[in-house]
Structure formats: C-alpha cells, structure tokens
Amino acid sequence: MIILAMLEGRPRHGYELAKLIESQSESQLQFHVASLYPMLYRLERKLLVEGKWVEKAGERRRRFYKLTPAGRRALVVHRRTWREFVSALNRLTGFSHA
Amino acid sequence: MHDWIGYVRGKLPPLNAGPQRESAIIAELALQMEQTYNDAISAGEPEAVALRRARAQFADWQGLAGDINSVERRALSANRATLLAGFLRDLRYASRSLMRSRGFAAVAIATLAFGIGANTAIFTLVDAVAIRSVPYYQANRLVAVETRKAQQPELEPWTSTLDFADLRQHATSFATLAGVSPIWNVVMTGRGETERVESLYVSADFFPTLGVGAQVGRTFTAEEDIRARPAAVVVLSHALWSRRFGADAAILGQAITFDSQSYRVIGVLPGDFRYAGEPVAGTASEIDAWFPLAANPIVNSARSLRFLKVVGRLKPGISIAQCADEVRRIGNNVSSENPATNRGFVLDAKGFSAQVTGRFRLAMLLLLGTVGFVLLMACANVANLLMARASARQREISIRAALGASRLRLFQQMLAEGAVLAVAGGVSGIGLAYFALRFLVAVAPTSLVHPGSVALDGRALAFTTFAVVIATLLASLPTGWRVARDQIECGLRSSGRSFTGGGNRLRSALVVVQIAAALVLMVGAGLLIRSFQRVLEVDPGFRPANLLTVSTQLPSGTQSPAQRTALLRTIRESLQAMPGVESVAAISRLPLLGSNLSTWLFPEGKFLPGEPGHDVEYRAATINYFTTMGIPLKAGKLFDDRDIATPDANILVNETAARKFWPGENPVGKRVKLGTRPERHPWITVIGIVGDVRHSGIDSEPRPEVYRPDVLSPLGAPILVVRTVSDPGLLAPSITARIRSVAAGMPTYNVFSMQALVDRSTAQRRFVMLLLTGFAAAALILAGVGVYGTVSQSVVQRTQEIGLRMALGASPGSALRLVLGQGVRLTAAGLMAGSVGAFGLARGMRSMLFAIGPMDAVAYLEAALLLAVFAGLACYFPARRATRVDPLVALRSNS
Numbered sequence: 001m002i003i004l005a006m007l008e009g010r011p012r013h014g015y016e017l018a019k020l021i022e023s024q025s026e027s028q029l030q031f032h033v034a035s036l037y038p039m040l041y042r043l044e045r046k047l048l049v050e051g052k053w054v055e056k057a058g059e060r061r062r063r064f065y066k067l068t069p070a071g072r073r074a075l076v077v078h079r080r081t082w083r084e085f086v087s088a089l090n091r092l093t094g095f096s097h098a
Numbered sequence: 099m100h101d102w103i104g105y106v107r108g109k110l111p112p113l114n115a116g117p118q119r120e121s122a123i124i125a126e127l128a129l130q131m132e133q134t135y136n137d138a139i140s141a142g143e144p145e146a147v148a149l150r151r152a153r154a155q156f157a158d159w160q161g162l163a164g165d166i167n168s169v170e171r172r173a174l175s176a177n178r179a180t181l182l183a184g185f186l187r188d189l190r191y192a193s194r195s196l197m198r199s200r201g202f203a204a205v206a207i208a209t210l211a212f213g214i215g216a217n218t219a220i221f222t223l224v225d226a227v228a229i230r231s232v233p234y235y236q237a238n239r240l241v242a243v244e245t246r247k248a249q250q251p252e253l254e255p256w257t258s259t260l261d262f263a264d265l266r267q268h269a270t271s272f273a274t275l276a277g278v279s280p281i282w283n284v285v286m287t288g289r290g291e292t293e294r295v296e297s298l299y300v301s302a303d304f305f306p307t308l309g310v311g312a313q314v315g316r317t318f319t320a321e322e323d324i325r326a327r328p329a330a331v332v333v334l335s336h337a338l339w340s341r342r343f344g345a346d347a348a349i350l351g352q353a354i355t356f357d358s359q360s361y362r363v364i365g366v367l368p369g370d371f372r373y374a375g376e377p378v379a380g381t382a383s384e385i386d387a388w389f390p391l392a393a394n395p396i397v398n399s400a401r402s403l404r405f406l407k408v409v410g411r412l413k414p415g416i417s418i419a420q421c422a423d424e425v426r427r428i429g430n431n432v433s434s435e436n437p438a439t440n441r442g443f444v445l446d447a448k449g450f451s452a453q454v455t456g457r458f459r460l461a462m463l464l465l466l467g468t469v470g471f472v473l474l475m476a477c478a479n480v481a482n483l484l485m486a487r488a489s490a491r492q493r494e495i496s497i498r499a500a501l502g503a504s505r506l507r508l509f510q511q512m513l514a515e516g517a518v519l520a521v522a523g524g525v526s527g528i529g530l531a532y533f534a535l536r537f538l539v540a541v542a543p544t545s546l547v548h549p550g551s552v553a554l555d556g557r558a559l560a561f562t563t564f565a566v567v568i569a570t571l572l573a574s575l576p577t578g579w580r581v582a583r584d585q586i587e588c589g590l591r592s593s594g595r596s597f598t599g600g601g602n603r604l605r606s607a608l609v610v611v612q613i614a615a616a617l618v619l620m621v622g623a624g625l626l627i628r629s630f631q632r633v634l635e636v637d638p639g640f641r642p643a644n645l646l647t648v649s650t651q652l653p654s655g656t657q658s659p660a661q662r663t664a665l666l667r668t669i670r671e672s673l674q675a676m677p678g679v680e681s682v683a684a685i686s687r688l689p690l691l692g693s694n695l696s697t698w699l700f701p702e703g704k705f706l707p708g709e710p711g712h713d714v715e716y717r718a719a720t721i722n723y724f725t726t727m728g729i730p731l732k733a734g735k736l737f738d739d740r741d742i743a744t745p746d747a748n749i750l751v752n753e754t755a756a757r758k759f760w761p762g763e764n765p766v767g768k769r770v771k772l773g774t775r776p777e778r779h780p781w782i783t784v785i786g787i788v789g790d791v792r793h794s795g796i797d798s799e800p801r802p803e804v805y806r807p808d809v810l811s812p813l814g815a816p817i818l819v820v821r822t823v824s825d826p827g828l829l830a831p832s833i834t835a836r837i838r839s840v841a842a843g844m845p846t847y848n849v850f851s852m853q854a855l856v857d858r859s860t861a862q863r864r865f866v867m868l869l870l871t872g873f874a875a876a877a878l879i880l881a882g883v884g885v886y887g888t889v890s891q892s893v894v895q896r897t898q899e900i901g902l903r904m905a906l907g908a909s910p911g912s913a914l915r916l917v918l919g920q921g922v923r924l925t926a927a928g929l930m931a932g933s934v935g936a937f938g939l940a941r942g943m944r945s946m947l948f949a950i951g952p953m954d955a956v957a958y959l960e961a962a963l964l965l966a967v968f969a970g971l972a973c974y975f976p977a978r979r980a981t982r983v984d985p986l987v988a989l990r991s992n993s
Contacts, residue, residue, distance in 0.1 A: 015130050033155050034157070038165035038168070
C-alpha cells in the first residue's frame, strides 16, 4: 500500500521511492532497498503499476513507475480498510481517555 | 568513473528473464547504486564510504535474484536451483532463529519427538507382528488351506489326513502342499537328562514349500514320509542341537530316543528358522524336533478326526483366488462323497500370512491408527506454537512481506522452521523409539511378540522419514498458509496484531481438531478398558486362586490301563500327603491350555440314524476334579466311588450342553451316546450337570462339554491340578520334585498357577488396552496443552478488551466467564466432532469389544467428561490471569 500511495500523486523512479520510504517512515520501518525492486516488479506484474524508461533533458535515463487504473482502485480499497481500522483504534483509545 | 552495470552484472546470478528484461533490471539496479554513490560524494563523504554505501544497497545478490525470479513469469518452473539455495538459506536462518528461542524449540521438538518416536516404535512392532511375520522365500505365494465348520467358524480350522490326501491328489494349483500336525510333546530320553521337547510332524514337502533347507545334513525325502512304512528319522532345531549336542555335526546319523522310540538324526535347521505359521502362530512355542508326518501316531485315523494344518506354495501364474476356487470345488466333491464325516464342513484357502497374522491384524492396525492420531495431535500443538510465534514475530514478517518477499519466500521460510523442528524431533524420536520398543517387547505377551524379531531397521527409518515429512507439513502449513495469504495488506494494516483475527480462528480450529482426536482415542481406550473389566468380571467357571497345574506324561513302561491308574493314584496320594496341599486331581484337557478334544453326542430320542451328532468337548477327569477346581454342581450329583465300578455307564454334562440339547428339560437321568457311530456304542446316563468352564479363553463363550471318569480310559498324559492352602508358586518346586521321586524320569511341564493361565488368556487384550490407554493419556495431555496455549494467547491479545470491560464496571467474574466461554465453545465443538469419529472407530473395533457394544454410553460419557474437565482446567489458569488484569495498565499497553 505504501508504494501505491507514493505513486498516487505522480510517477516516480526507484531511487526516489527508496529515499521517500526511508525519510517518511523516519526509519520506523526496517527497510532494505533490496526488497524494493522485486516488490515493484511484482506490482508491475499484477498490473497495479506500470514502469517506463524515460529520458529527461539533462538527466540520466530512468525507469519511472506510475499507477495504473487498477492500481488506483486497489489503493482506494486499501485506504478504506486502513481507515476503518484506524477509526476502530481511535474509538477504543477515545474511550480510554474519557 | 565506476562501471556500475558491469559490477551488477558480475554480482547478480543469472535471471530467468529474457536478455532484454535482464539488461533493464541490471540497469535499474546499477542506477540505484550509482545514485547512492553520487549522493554520498556530493554530501562530502570520502570515496571509500560512498563506495561502501553503494555496495550496501544490495548485499545479498543471491536472495535478490531469488526474489526477482519469483516474480518473473518463467521463474518458478526454470529456477529450481535458486529455489533450493533459497530453501537452504531459510533452513540456516530458521536454525539460528530457533537457537535464539530455545525454550520454544525444546517444547516443540519434545512434542514432535514424542509423536514420531511413538509412531516409529508402534510401526516397527506392527510391521514385525502383523505385516511381515512370515519370513520365507516369496511368502506371498504361500497359501493356507482350512477346513471350516459352517456352523462354528470360530473353531480351529484343522483338516483330516484323508481330506488332505484327496486335496493333494486332485488340486492342480499347488507346486507343493504340506500338512502340519498339532504341537506334539515328546520326551527325549537316553541322552543325559530327560527332556520334554515340543515337536511337529510334517509332510516331506513342508520344508521345500517354505523354501527352507537344513543347515547341516538334509530334510525329509518323500520316501521317508510314506504312510505304510514311515522312516524313524528326525530333524533337530538349531537350538536343541546347540543346547544338547554342542552343535557338533557328528550327531548326524546317530540315534536319539523320543517317547521310547529311536530316531536317526538326518539334519539340523538353520538358527534363524522359526515356523511362524499355524499351529505355532500365537503361541510362544519353540519347536525342537521335526518328524515325518507318516510317523505320527494318529496319521491313519478316520476322516472325522481333523488335526492337520495345511500350507502350500502356488504354482507360478496361479492366483490365490483361483486356488481358493479349486480348493472349494474339491471340498464340495469330498463332502458329497463322504457325507457322514464332511457334511457341514467347507474347505477354503487364503494367503498364508493372512492366516498367521489375521488374529492380530485388527488390534495392530488399531494401534497404528491411534498412534497416528497422537502424531497428528503433536503436529497440531507444534502448529499452534508456530502460529503463536508468527504472531509475535509479525512485525518482522510484515515488513519482509511489504517490501517484496514473495508469498513463496515467506511460505518457504515458515516451512523451513517446521522442517528444522521436525528433523530434530525425528532424530530424538528415533532414540525414543529405540527405548520404547525395548519396553514394548519386554511387556508384550511372548505369544504376540517374539523377542529378537523386532528391531529398528531400514523400514523403520523410512517410516520415521515419512513421519518427519508429514510433521513438517502439518506443523508449518497453517502458519505458512496464513502468512503467505496475508502477505502485504494485512501485515502493515494493523501494526502489531494482524494475524490475530484469522489466526485465532485457525488456532481455534486446530484446538477443535485436537479435542476431537483426543476424544476418539479416549473413547477407543475407554471401550477397551470397559471390555477388559468385563473380561475380568467373567467367572472362569472355577476358582483359579491357590491352584497349581502340572502337565505330566506317564513313562512309556506304564502301557496297561491298570498300571496307569495305579501310578496316577500313587502320585496323587504322595502329593496329597504334602503339607500345604489340600487336594490333587487330574484331567485330560485343562482349561486355558489351548487344547481340546471333541466328539459327537447323540441324545436319546433326538437323532435320526445317519445324522451327525452334536459337537461336544470331551474330557476324562478323576472323581475329585470338580471339587478341587471349584467347579460347582448345578443339578444331580458328581462322580463317586460307585460310578468307578461302572465307568462306562455315567456322564456329567455342563450347563451349556444341558441348555442346548435338552432345552426346558432336566437332562439328569436322560441317556446319550458318544462317538462317530452311535449304533456301535452303549447308552450312557447323565448323572449331573456341572457349571460352565471357560476352556478356550476367558473371553470365549463356553461350549457344550461332557466329562467321564478317568478310569474308563486311564490318562497317559494326565494334567494334575493341586489345590493348595496358600500361594501355589511356593510349592511348585517341591511338588515337581515329589512327582519325579515317585516316578523317575517322568517329565513335568507347563507348571503354572491357574491364576497365571487366567492372566495369560487375557494378556493380548491387556497389552492392546494398556497401549491404547497410554496413547489416550498422551492425547489428553496434548489436547490440554493445546487448549491452554490457545486460551492463554487469546487472553494476552484481549488484555485491552478485558481491561476496558473492567474499567466500564465489569466484574472479574465476567472476565472469567468471557475466557472460560471461549474454552467451553472450543471444547464443545471438539467433543461433537470427536464423537462422530469415535463412533467410526468403535464400529471398526467391534470385534475387539467384549460384552459391550460400540455405542456404550458410559465409555463416551466418561471420555467426554474427563476431556471436558481437563480442558476446563486448561482454561481456568489463563482465565484467572484475565481476572487480575489491571484496567489502567491494560489500556495503556499498546501491544
């Protein structure tokens, strides 16, 4: 879900994704970059993301990943489940402070 | 400038992707390294540090390639080597990880060791007893021919010599066909100490049929086994040869005296030869001497005297079914030609090993099946432990899953853990099996397990390996399946308790299975225990306490009836005079010694000329036999001295005979005839009815019996019964010494207390019952542990909920009920599922039950109650912990 969410705004390449996970999770997730690429390939195979080599002016040729429509739908479902869970947690902790 | 692409290409193992795809992947990975390096350099890091950072991006190239390959389309089929390498790495990882949690590993390994060890031991036993107890050349080509009485299929299937001769003449299915006599007790004299040995009379084809040759000398030739002129030759067992003749080959050609007749030794059998077939099967008998069948004293008897067991070897290309068809056809022909003797009898054939192991097979398969249940439960417990462990390690698993570990990899990792545990359990299990087997052989009745025939061997190891594989799969599949299924989404979704919902369901299901399996075993054990209790409650028909029995054989010099009667009287009087001896009697066939002699009985006015009579057991007894044994008189009177004067005029019958032949009448005073030809025999008056005696076994129904005074035909091999004042075992040596002092050289054998014979008759039942009870106890404990583990785990997981409820005013009692309620639901579900399985098992073991049905409510209720109490206890302790939850602490904790 994390990767799908990160690709929601715009396409990104692998190095960028790795950096983002590292910085945004504030090292809470013990993440190894070696797992990232197989994960991307898997999402690609499931047709949730699409990878394309892009050459921008003045930059190296890179492989950019973007969400496919199916990926977008999957993200919506994941979000909903997540939200339900978090609100359940909130309700529970809300009581605890009452 | 670094060549990053070259570096990656050098490090990354070949991928199972097309060259283009592989290049793209390599370029992308190289880019990741290059960017990391460049960023480090721009951040002002030294060259060496930047290089190290870049290389640290992908340290495990092998694993990376495996992960990528598992995604690529062609990976699964084409890349077994990488998969295997991955699995080996998983095994190492699992071992290290288990080393870190030693307590968990110890419990899991011990549980599996117990399950696998018990299974290996029982398999080895069952293998030896029921699967391959016929150690002969091409044993599956051996066939047993049986003469069955259609009305009484439970009777021993002996065949007459004339029927055997007809069969041998007409049958074309057999390459060879051999007859075997009952076990014959002969007395060996004239060579040092007098010794009684057990022997068999066998036809010349016997040894060739089994594919056994002599180790020294030879076995019988056809010329030595001709009925009209049998040769006086003997083949010795290796044991007798070694024991009495110093294993000296010079014994060949020498003469040995058996039952005062001289026999020339022609051969010695190999040391490992043991006749496994009937009539030896199921007894602890060791046969020491083998004679030609033609030399047997009763070989020329009539067709009505059935006393041979028949074994044959099939001709090549003939199946057992074809052979059985032919044998039945010949049997029908013989019956129609000899209606007087053969009406009601059928000849049939079946596999030799089926005949030998038939009586044990059900009990043995039952044991094997039930011990399989124990392994199943051990696996369920370990699966439960592994799932609890997976829950605890969930963060680790989630992150691996979220960041790209494939289902297969995660599944492999879980499988690896199960495999490490199962292999360790298997190795410990073999050690356990070794000791368990020694114990089993020591406690098993010798009639069931021949010491020395049971050992752990290649087959046992193969079985253990099989058990390990099963254990691996059963123990790790639930966790592996669970983890792999939940893979990404679930792992990150609930930060800390993702496996709890569905995981708990799975664990609950495992507990239900365990309780169900435990109930099945406990009901099975309960039925056997209750059957055994009933067997023990059976009145054997006599008072076995303080009763000693000594089998004897009068010396060959006492051939005349008068001499025999006189010698027996002298022996009895001499014993009677001993202190501690109350009375001494003698009988021709003693209860529970396994030999019977039957005849036909014709009640006056109840038979038509030419009709066969009723089958009855025939015994000759001294007049005080009934008082000495404690057999009660039910009507009329016992023999007294006046009856001895006219011994052929009077007879006693047992209650079963009275009921069967004179239903609703009083047989006392009625007249009968005995024998095969009633017209030739005098009338005999029934003077009394005595109580039934369980002659052929405590758990077999009594048969009709008649008793006649021994003076009618004085016993050549009287079996003495001695009623003593106290423990008869203490008197045994002085009693046998006294007998020998009265008649020098007279053998005394089968010296038993009657109580020991009663116990022996129930030994096999007791053995199976004890083992099954042991398994049931193990199952009970395993189920208890399973319930305890699951409920404890759920209490830990629900600490917050319980704390919340208590903060809202719930009482500790309601927390107790909440937790107990879960346990009760699991137990109830398990009991319901188990009772169905138990009923199936009970129906399968119906023939092993005695005096109770497979639906015996008490056995079911007792088992269910015991299991429920045990499960209740297993829930109670975690439940009590739940009541002590401090609401504040519980709500604050976030784990």
